Amino acid sequence: MLKIYNTLTRKKEPFQPRVAGKVGMYVCGMTVYDYCHIGHARVMVVFDTVARFLRHSGYALTYVRNITDIDDKIIQRAAQNGEAFEQLTERFIDAMHEDERALSVLPPDIEPKATQSIPDIIAMIETLIGNGLAYIGGNGDVFYSVNKFANYGQLSGKNLDDLQAGERVDIDLAKQNPLDFVLWKMAKAGEPAWPSPWGLGRPGWHIECSAMSTCCLGNHFDIHGGGMDLQFPHHENEIAQSEGATGETFVNVWMHNGFVRVNEEKMSKSLGNFFTVREVLKAYKPEIIRFFILLSHYRSPLNYSDEQLDEAGVALTRLYTALRGLAASAATINSEYVSRFEQAMDDDFNTPVALSVLFELARELNIAKQAADTAKAAELAATLRFLGGLLGILQNDADSFLQGDADEAIGQQIQARIEAKKAKNWALADKIRDELKAQGIILEDVPNGTTTWRREA
RNA sequence: GGCUGCGUAGCAAAAUGGUUAUGCAGUGGCCUGCAAAGCCAUCUACUCCAGUUCGAUUCUGGACGCAGCCUCCA
Numbered sequence: 385m386l387k388i389y390n391t392l393t394r395k396k397e398p399f400q401p402r403v404a405g406k407v408g409m410y411v412c413g414m415t416v417y418d419y420c421h422i423g424h425a426r427v428m429v430v431f432d433t434v435a436r437f438l439r440h441s442g443y444a445l446t447y448v449r450n451i452t453d454i455d456d457k458i459i460q461r462a463a464q465n466g467e468a469f470e471q472l473t474e475r476f477i478d479a480m481h482e483d484e485r486a487l488s489v490l491p492p493d494i495e496p497k498a499t500q501s502i503p504d505i506i507a508m509i510e511t512l513i514g515n516g517l518a519y520i521g522g523n524g525d526v527f528y529s530v531n532k533f534a535n536y537g538q539l540s541g542k543n544l545d546d547l548q549a550g551e552r553v554d555i556d557l558a559k560q561n562p563l564d565f566v567l568w569k570m571a572k573a574g575e576p577a578w579p580s581p582w583g584l585g586r587p588g589w590h591i592e593c594s595a596m597s598t599c600c601l602g603n604h605f606d607i608h609g610g611g612m613d614l615q616f617p618h619h620e621n622e623i624a625q626s627e628g629a630t631g632e633t634f635v636n637v638w639m640h641n642g643f644v645r646v647n648e649e650k651m652s653k654s655l656g657n658f659f660t661v662r663e664v665l666k667a668y669k670p671e672i673i674r675f676f677i678l679l680s681h682y683r684s685p686l687n688y689s690d691e692q693l694d695e696a697g698v699a700l701t702r703l704y705t706a707l708r709g710l711a712a713s714a715a716t717i718n719s720e721y722v723s724r725f726e727q728a729m730d731d732d733f734n735t736p737v738a739l740s741v742l743f744e745l746a747r748e749l750n751i752a753k754q755a756a757d758t759a760k761a762a763e764l765a766a767t768l769r770f771l772g773g774l775l776g777i778l779q780n781d782a783d784s785f786l787q788g789d790a791d792e793a794i795g796q797q798i799q800a801r802i803e804a805k806k807a808k809n810w811a812l813a814d815k816i817r818d819e820l821k822a823q824g825i826i827l828e829d830v831p832n833g834t835t836t837w838r839r840e841a
Numbered sequence: 842g843g844c845u846g847c848g849u850a851g852c853a854a855a856a857u858g859g860u861u862a863u864g865c866a867g868u869g870g871c872c873u874g875c876a877a878a879g880c881c882a883u884c885u886a887c888u889c890c891a892g893u894u895c896g897a898u899u900c901u902g903g904a905c906g907c908a909g910c911c912u913c914c915a
Contacts, residue, residue, distance in 0.1 A: 394845085412915075420915095427915045457913075537844095540910075546843045547911060589913085611915030615845085618914090641915070642846090648907070652914060679864085680854060685847080685908065695853065699864045705878065728855095736855050740863035750879055754872095810874060817876075828877050836878090 386441060386730045388607075389683060391615060391638040392539055396732050401606050402636065407443040408605035409435065410597040410635075412614055413495070415452040415589075416476040417461045420483045421658035422673070422688055423611070423644045423651045429674050430641045430682040430733075431609050432489040433775055437729050440774050448600045449492040450593060451477060454499050454586055459575055469576055470499075483661040486670040488776040496596040498587060502578045504595040505587045508629050509567045509580075517628040518567055521558035526568035526582055528590075531561055533624040539638060540616035565621055567591045590621035594629070597622070603630040609639040613650075641682045651688060659688065671785070672697045675777055678735040697841040699743075700777070700785075703768065706746035707782040708836070709753070710765035718767040721745050725771050735775065742771055742778075786838035794825060798835050801827070 386399040401407045411431045414424055435447045452458075453473040462469040484491070498505075509526055512518035517532045530536045530544065537543045547563055556562065566588040571577035577584035587595075597608065603626070610619065619638065626634040643650045646657040664673060667690075676696035680686050721741060728737035745768050752760040772778025797816050804812040817827050824840045 391845095414915080415913090423915050425915090430915095455913090541844055542911065543843090612845090612909065613914055616910060617912090643909070643915075645908075650909070650914090654914070683846085684854085687853085692853070695865055699853095702864075702878095708878095731856090734855070736863075740855075743863055747880085754879065805874080808874075814875070821877095826877060828879095829873070830878095831872090838878090 386438075387732055388637050388639065389732045390636075391640050392635075394541075397637070399637065401443065402604065405442065405444055407438055407445045407607065408601035409438070409445060409447050409607040409609065410593075410601055410605065411447070411449045411492075411608070412593055412610035412618065413449040413451050414476075414480055415455055415457060416473045416480060417455075417458045418476060418653070419660040419662060420480050421644075421651060421653075421660050422664060423658065424480075425483065425487060425661050425673065426644050426677050426682075426686060427609075427611055427641055428484055428489045429487055429677045429776070431639075432487075433678065433682075433735065434607075434609070434639070434733055435490065435492075436774055436776065437733060441726075446494070446601060447492045448494045448496065448597065450596045451480075451495060451497045452589065452592060453477070453497045454576060455589055479662070486661070486665060487674050488671070488779070490776075494600050496600060498592040498596070501592065501596050501599060502587065504599045505591050506568075506578075506580050508591060508595050508598070508625065509587075511629040512567065512625065515628060517624075519560065520582060521560075521564075523558040524570045524583060525558060525566050525585075527559055527564040528567055528621065528624060528628075529560060530563045530565070530624065533628055535627075536624055537620065539620050539623060542616060542620075565590060565617065567625075590618055591625055593618070594622045594625040598626055598630070603632045603634070605635060607637045607639060608635040609641070612640045612642055615640055639682075642685045644686045644688050646688050648687070664693070668693050668697065669785070671777055671780065672700055675700045678739060678775055678777070681736055682733055694841070701838075701841040703742060703746050703772070703778060704780075704782045704785045705838075706749045706753075707765055707768060707778065708786065709782075710749075710761060712769060713762050713766055715759075715762040715766040717770050718745075718763055721764075721767050722771065725774070729774075738771075738775065742768060745771070788839050794820065794837055798827065798837065802833075802835060 387396045388399050389396045411427065414420060431449070435445055438445045454469065458469050458473060462472045465472060509518060512528065513526070518526055518528050521527050537547070544563065568580060568582055568585050569588055570583055570585045577586060597605065608619070623634050645651060649655060649657060651658045661673070672693060676693055677686065679696055724741045725738050728734045728741060731737070745764060749761060749764040749768060752764055769778055797820055801813045801816040804816065820827060820837070826838050826840060828836050828838070830836055
């Protein structure tokens with residue numbers, strides 16, 4: 385039985401889809417004005433893993449992840465670059481998809497864009513005004529009136545009085561309450577704009593997600609995810625908007641992933657301590673990045689450092705080493721390991737424990753290989769690949785993971801060393817091995833007289 | 842100031858009211874010409890103080906420390 389930690393109740397709860405066998409999941413995606421950093425990668429990988437496991441568990445899943453392709457930062461960046469905002473967003477959407485593919489993140493079923501959802505957004509704002517929850521401010525912008533929504537603060541555990549006591553927002557005279565947030569923003573000259581009943585303008589950020597999620601998944605759906613920082617105000621505002629507009633419960637389960645940290649600090653654009661995915665990919669294989677993310681629980685903080693990535697690489701190498709020499713086969717899957725794996729994942733997607741099952745599997749596989757128990761080895765290897773697949777890892781050929789690009793010179797050196805060994809010329813054999821080691825090539829003699837090699841992790 | 846969450850061995854990271862996490866590193870062994878890889882064994886834990894309990898790393902309360910949110914942020 386799958387249990388998921390629900391931010392709304394701050395408890396792990398048995399997961400009950402609204403409709404038996406079907407799940408609707410919405411995740412807040414990127415605002416596309418720059419390259420994805422490792423924090424974004426975490427969201428993509430975490431919810432991709434959730435999606436994979438829900439499907440494995442037999443649910444018919446509709447996974448929606450939006451793209452915010454219009455907002456202040458996009459407009460600002462496009463102006464800086466002297467390009468049309470569509471040109472900017474298209475470029476970064478392509479880059480994002482490239483990063484995703486690298487990280488084995490499967491595309492969501494639906495990827496709505498804010499700019500393509502303007503009619504839905506306008507309709508929802510009209511409903512909110514009609515319901516007395518929104519008003520036109522002194523500057524022509526449309527605002528949501530947080531006082532009018534009784535449960536405001538339910539998700540983030542805040543109440544309006546506390547928020548007001550500590551609020552750091554500049555007083556905006558156009559608003560009735562400083563905590564009111566904008567639904568429709570009037571365009572300044574030269575800014576991208578869409579016609580609306582309130583004049584030319586663009587949607588506020590929060591309303592986009594309400595409109596897109598409702599539109600794709602209905603008024604009430606199962607799972608809504610995103611980063612911790614979106615809890616307040618973004619998700620709180622989504623609830624206020626959607627429930628205010630439809631009168632129905634918006635979402636059953638709220639999932640929030642923890643941050644990536646650098647030196648115990650949140651990785652973020654404003655702190656400037658971020659690493660883009662493509663930057664890290666220059667030094668590390670994409671699968672190592674994915675594995676690194678899976679190595680901690682999705683709600684825990686994840687400390688980013690080269691040491692951590694190196695360690696992840698070493699650990700992943702161990703799994704691939706176990707798979708070495710065993711081609712993908714249609715061998716039976718070992719159900720005991722599968723059920724241990726499922727048990728771990730059923731417990732709020734506990735990937736660290738699921739991975740520990742893979743390591744135990746790898747040990748048993750190594751033992752079977754040493755004992756030359758080929759049937760057992762084939763079964764365990766097939767199981768390891770299968771379970772790895774549920775996490776989006778271990779789908780490469782072991783040799784190509786361990787060796788990378790083939791290199792003829794290495795083969796020749798190995799051959800020369802085998803000759804030297806036959807002649808019991810240990811000095812020469814060791815010299816060849818040391819020379820390759822200096823190039824990051826590790827030689828490993830196999831009992832049958834051959835020698836394999838791999839690159840240092 | 843208000844609200845969350847966290848504090849586990851050398852490092853990373855889980856679970857758990859009494860029993861092996863797991864990976865890396867260390868130590869001893871097997872294997873090897875020697876290595877590497879692999880296997881076996883093994884050493885390092887639960888921030889502190891009270892309380893509940895036959896028993897607490899695990900539950901409760903407090904202290905200290907850390908991170909996050911309360912402004913855009915995944």
